[in-house]
């Protein structure tokens with residue numbers, strides 16, 4: 677079944693388009709964390725960060741950087757969150773890779789409240805050994 681983003685890319689669902697090229701489309705998120713919240717969406721559907729070819733992802737990051745600059749210029753955003761939810765366990769709702777670019781302002785109170793954990797004695801070394809490339 678087509679993802680909602682494929683339907684948007686095909687024009688079957690309306691969207692507010694900010695940019696388009698052969699590899700990606702940028703639209704406004706319908707349910708923004710802050711107004712101007714944009715989504716950089718790959719034209720071809722790759723479900724996750726893990727699946728998308730590096731070349732396409734690099735291009736999308738270049739476009740995300742232009743959107744970041746535009747949000748700073750046009751909205752006077754003082755910062756942005758550049759975010760990818762990767763797989764359902766992380767909160768990804770639409771299985772079609774996209775980069776969120778969210779305008780942020782000092783004191784806007786929207787900082788994601790990820791609760792932080794603490795390592796037990798010696799545990800950080802264990803995770804270091806598990807994850808070292």
Ligand code: 5GP
Pocket residue numbers: 680689691692703704705706707708715760761767768769770771
């Ligand atoms: P995810 O949780 O997959 O990283 O983010 C999906 C995003 O897509 C959500 O922020 C959601 O608001 C947005 N979204 C879902 N359906 C639509 C839609 O039909 N139109 C637009 N513009 N955004 C959508």
